[in-house]
Amino acid sequence: MNQPFPSTLLEEAVNEFSKLPGIGKKTALRLVLHLLKQPAEQVARFGNSVIRLKNEVCYCRICHNISDQERCSICSDSSRNSRQICVVENIREVMAVENTGQYNGVYHVLGGLISPMDGVGPSNLEIESLVDRITREGADEVIMALPATMEGDTTAFYVYRKLAPVNIPVTTIARGIAVGDELEYADEITLGRSILNRITYKG
Amino acid sequence: MNQPFPSTLLEEAVNEFSKLPGIGKKTALRLVLHLLKQPAEQVARFGNSVIRLKNEVCYCRICHNISDQERCSICSDSSRNSRQICVVENIREVMAVENTGQYNGVYHVLGGLISPMDGVGPSNLEIESLVDRITREGADEVIMALPATMEGDTTAFYVYRKLAPVNIPVTTIARGIAVGDELEYADEITLGRSILNRITYKG
Numbered sequence: 001m002n003q004p005f006p007s008t009l010l011e012e013a014v015n016e017f018s019k020l021p022g023i024g025k026k027t028a029l030r031l032v033l034h035l036l037k038q039p040a041e042q043v044a045r046f047g048n049s050v051i052r053l054k055n056e057v058c059y060c061r062i063c064h065n066i067s068d069q070e071r072c073s074i075c076s077d078s079s080r081n082s083r084q085i086c087v088v089e090n091i092r093e094v095m096a097v098e099n100t101g102q103y104n105g106v107y108h109v110l111g112g113l114i115s116p117m118d119g120v121g122p123s124n125l126e127i128e129s130l131v132d133r134i135t136r137e138g139a140d141e142v143i144m145a146l147p148a149t150m151e152g153d154t155t156a157f158y159v160y161r162k163l164a165p166v167n168i169p170v171t172t173i174a175r176g177i178a179v180g181d182e183l184e185y186a187d188e189i190t191l192g193r194s195i196l197n198r199i200t201y202k203g
Numbered sequence: 204m205n206q207p208f209p210s211t212l213l214e215e216a217v218n219e220f221s222k223l224p225g226i227g228k229k230t231a232l233r234l235v236l237h238l239l240k241q242p243a244e245q246v247a248r249f250g251n252s253v254i255r256l257k258n259e260v261c262y263c264r265i266c267h268n269i270s271d272q273e274r275c276s277i278c279s280d281s282s283r284n285s286r287q288i289c290v291v292e293n294i295r296e297v298m299a300v301e302n303t304g305q306y307n308g309v310y311h312v313l314g315g316l317i318s319p320m321d322g323v324g325p326s327n328l329e330i331e332s333l334v335d336r337i338t339r340e341g342a343d344e345v346i347m348a349l350p351a352t353m354e355g356d357t358t359a360f361y362v363y364r365k366l367a368p369v370n371i372p373v374t375t376i377a378r379g380i381a382v383g384d385e386l387e388y389a390d391e392i393t394l395g396r397s398i399l400n401r402i403t404y405k406g
Contacts, residue, residue: 005298006297007256007260009256009260010256010269019249020234022230030224032253035223046219046222046250047249047251050238051246053215053238054241056212057213057239066209
């Protein structure tokens with residue numbers, strides 16, 4: 001795509017789309033031309049949906065999850081166990097854990113992971129507010145549901161140390177062989193951890 | 204993604220994005236969350252770029268290419284040969300031919316291909332206006348640059364028959380083995396055509 005676009009309006013829209021992650025110039029052009037074929041109301045609805053989201057969205061002041069109100073639907077749900085707090089990186093992980101249907105506690109969204117390489121330190125994350133929240137309200141268990149990466153482990157360990165004075169059980173989600181995976185294709189670290197953290201059959 | 208979204212604004216934006224071709228719910232969520240992290244001006248620029256494009260874009264009244272004015276930059280370029288008209292399906296093909304740097308004539312954008320299965324007949328396309336244009340202004344050559352599909356061939360043949368009374372040379376782009384392709388992997392029809400339409404060495 002070295003040639004100039006036939007229209008600067010088209011060029012602008014394609015440039016904006018190609019700033020999105022994983023969208024190159026060709027895909028951007030395809031998406032923009034698709035939108036151009038839609039009725040004007042549909043295009044307006046598309047464009048305004050992101051602008052409205054950015055301008056009007058709230059973050060829950062308890063768990064920092066995305067929300068329409070000051071308090072998200074999970075934190076305001078009285079049927080959920082507010083003394084069990086699942087610590088996650090981002091709102092996508094809240095949705096992922098919710099999709100399992102296996103969890104009835106509440107969340108705390110850190111908004112990222114400690115990553116000195118990217119200039120993200122503990123003060124950029126909602127760690128202080130987590131410690132405050134637990135110190136103030138107490139909790140029965142804090143579950144770390146962070147990715148099994150260096151950043152995830154670093155963040156989990158940092159949070160664990162910060163919570164040590166409050167003296168509350170801190171757990172982490174199990175690392176092991178994914179359901180449906182063959183043992184021979186698992187990496188050594190995962191397989192090693194899954195042996196160390198083996199589970200006793202109950203029956 | 205069976206669980207409700209934590210925010211209806213988020214849900215709306217994700218729904219709008221997942222209407223785009225090739226974008227599923229998961230990708231839509233990823234794109235929307237990426238936008239949400241950008242500054243408000245950037246999100247406004249993104250959203251408004253498509254709305255402005257839809258509302259303000261023009262189509263050249265000569266060749267029906269997308270344009271910012273009533274007459275596109277190619278049709279108004281006096282250094283181009285306006286008596287050589289390349290007939291293409293859509294504005295993407297205009298950009299593709301322009302990118303080759305091999306063509307100095309003008310274009311005529313049909314806006315689609317004849318496809319009875321999709322309910323697209325000749326009257327839905329800019330075929331009448333092409334015949335009018337050539338009858339009125341004349342031309343030295345009409346080059347068909349349509350896809351090598353049934354719809355492309357049908358459309359090319361229809362346009363060719365419509366142009367027969369005007370008595371102007373009508374050509375089509377060469378079908379053959381793509382540069383870099385092995386003969387053994389080419390399909391029989393392509394290979395057959397490339398033999399029938401073989402080219403004499405000049406030197």
